[in-house]
Amino acid sequence: MxxxxxxxxxxxxxxxxxxxxxxxxxxxxxxxxxxxxxxxxxxxxxxxxxxxxxxxxxxxxxxxxxxxxxxxxxxxxxxxxxxxxxxxxxxxxxxxxxxxxxxxxxxxxxxxxRTKKVMEQKNSDNPLLIDLFSGAGGMSLGFKHAGFNIALANDVEKCCIDTYTHNHPEVPIESVVLDDIKNLLTYAEQLLPNKEIDLIIGGPPCQGFSNANRQRLIDDPRNKLYKHFVEFVNLIKPNFFVMENVRGMQSISDQIIEDFEQLGYNVHCEILNAADFGVPQNRERIIFIGNLIGVDSKQIFSEIRQKAKEIDTHVLKDALYGLRELKASTIKNSTELDTEKSGRKIDKNNYYGKENEYINLINNSKKSKFVFNHKARYNNDRDIEIFGRLNQGDKSDDPKIADIMPYKNRNHIFKDKYFKLQNDKFSKTITAHMKFDCNMYIHPTQARGLTPREAARVQSFPDIYFFKGPYTKTYMQVGNSVPPLMGRGIAKVIKEYIDKFKEDKSLNEKSSVGV
CATH class of the missing domain: 1.10.1670 (Endonuclease Iii, domain 2)
Structure with missing residues (x-):
């Protein structure tokens, strides 16, 4: 540091x-x-x-x-x-x-x-990964909890780099790189340790993917970033890679698989739902897994799904447990203002030592005496009134708000413009749109949108994870993240394959020397 x-x-x-x-x-x-x-x-x-x-x-x-x-x-x-x-x-x-x-x-x-943690990682024999398009570090964290070490991380958003650096003290600061991946490709090898890189993970930005025709998607310049991911895999040639994206990428999955197969990888992709890994939200993502060690990647998915069945299901109220009640801020342009009423960037955890099963799970059995990023955003009087009238599960076309609904003439388009989340169900998918407003993420029992901390809980980030940067960008960081619990579930299976491969390789080398 x-x-x-x-x-x-x-x-x-x-x-x-x-x-x-x-x-x-x-x-x-x-x-x-x-x-x-x-x-x-x-x-x-x-x-x-x-x-x-x-x-x-x-x-x-x-x-x-x-x-x-x-x-x-x-x-x-x-x-x-x-x-x-x-x-x-x-x-x-x-x-x-x-x-x-x-x-x-x-x-x-x-x-x-931080120096101590860096040295501990340096002296560790855990498998090493590179995280591209790392964002705030959600996927990295899941793999870290499963026993991986992080050799290099990269993103183009400074707030994401600040968050990643702060929450990953074991990674040398020079190994968390703020740069375009295209530039990083030219000097990445200089930053890597003299150890084998076992895995590359990442989720290239996905703005250009939709259900439009296949050729247009391939040619869309916004989708070139996945090509840089492929180039990086070709440069480093790790034994495994994991690439995550929105399910819309499935429409060009054949092309993507072909790109990796040309590099020698056995590749398979499937749609996975974060809810199957204990995350309290419906969040479907396409996951590509490839390897160079001769394993059928389809079998890897089969084992991931099988292990996921052992994980308990959680709902929204499990994630919101223990966070103190807040009111929406009524002061415009006051995102950095901390108040007792609307919350603080850093606050005491009044439920320290009283954690439920889900909080213990996401905290990886560690506890935090503090709560970070639990601040309600600004809302005008009309929206606060709408939030208060709606019952859990209600949305924009509900008759209780017809008289003040600003989009009532376009309810067929904006029926989900307002949505009150339900305590006993999965949350809807947390997205980066929350940086604009949280009208689709209304708290189930309070007349306000979810705070960044509540959204982070729903994404399965631990309570000690502190999101840095401007207030609205904390929503962006949370919404764009891979849920750590989902990452952990994938990582555990891949680590077993890596460990077995290394063990077999070591035994073969010893056998050859003996002969």
Whole structure:
């Protein structure tokens, strides 16, 4: 991890944001009580340099003074108290083998912690993957939970890279690349470790796919990105690849399979539903799996489906469990404003230790004392009234809202423009459209749309996963993601094949040497 603050950097906004996030976490962790003992500033400088990595050189007084000035200017939190809070918390949470490290609210900002995680991954024998078009990292997370390590991740959205970097401290920051995949192809090999890459995963953007004629889809320039995915697979030649996309891509699946088969891969694709993997939403996606190890990829799908039958089904109320009640914001252009009424970017988790089965599942048995991104968006009075009148399962053509429905003359087109989700059923598919409005994702019992955290829960992201960037872009990141639980279900089967292949290969090599 690069220091949060680089004296040469012009990105003061990112620096200020990170400092304020740390401040909020610390304030909540200590219930706004300051530590009794205050350390001298020299000790603070050295600690910040060695542990947290906020400054590059503890002996550079100009750098320290500029840091101090920025904190005092932006944070309304005096410098000494700020770093003493960090010290007190990190001494308990970021030290080696600390039993409380899982609860540490600032560990992902901590230089020492991130360095430790990078070294752990470097020394691990887990299979390695590359994640292309990674977005916020949902598929990566699922594969990580199944025992994979991440060698390289790439996306073109800065907010996605910021989210990915923050939530994957085990991946060196230089290995999470903000760039066009076309450019990355020219230098990717320089970024990779001297280890075999076992797998490439990714979901090329899919704006051009629909049910239109096949040839037009192939020629659509927006669909060239899957070709770059193919080029990347050809460059690295991993033993496996997994490519995910909207089901509309099925219309050109024969062409895509042919492209990979020309590289020597055994390829098969099927439509999978995230709901079959314990995700509380109907989310159908086409999945392509290919391998170079001589396995029938159709058999891999058969095993994925078989293992999915062992997973319990969950519904919307399982995902919304324990998140505090909020009201829609009524203040325009206030997406960064935190309030008790409409929610906060960072807040305390009042249900810590009271998690239900689903929350434990998505959290991978870890707990979080904090809730991130649980903020209700702005709605005008008319929409709030509509939300309140509708019952669960009602939509735009419901007579209860006919008198105030703004699209009533086009109900045949906009009948789903408003939809109130149902507690005891799957959610409808979470999409990036939520960045514009959440009228199709009305909370089942509250007169507002889902918050980014609620949408993330429905997508099966763990509670400790903090989405960075502007408020509306958090919806985009969540909506475009592969649900981690779905990724985990696919990954477990593929890992078994990779492990078996490596074991057989090792035995054959030993046998050859013996002969």
């Amino acid at each position: 690069q220091p949060l603050y680089d004296i040469e950097s012009k990105e003061r906004r990112d620096y200020k944001t990170s400092l304020n996030e740390i401040k909020t976490l610390l304030s909540l962790a200590f219930d706004n009580n300051r530590p009794k003992e205050q350390l001298v500033l020299e000790e603070v400088y050295n600690y910040v340099y060695e542990r947290i990595g906020i400054i590059q050189d503890a002996n550079n007084k100009n750098e320290v003074e500029e840091l101090k000035a920025l904190i005092n200017k932006y944070m309304e939190f005096d410098y000494e108290t700020f770093f003493n809070l960090i010290i007190e918390l990190s001494n308990n949470c970021c030290v080696e083998d600390s039993p409380t490290c899982g609860d540490c609210p600032i560990r992902n900002y901590c230089e020492q912690y």
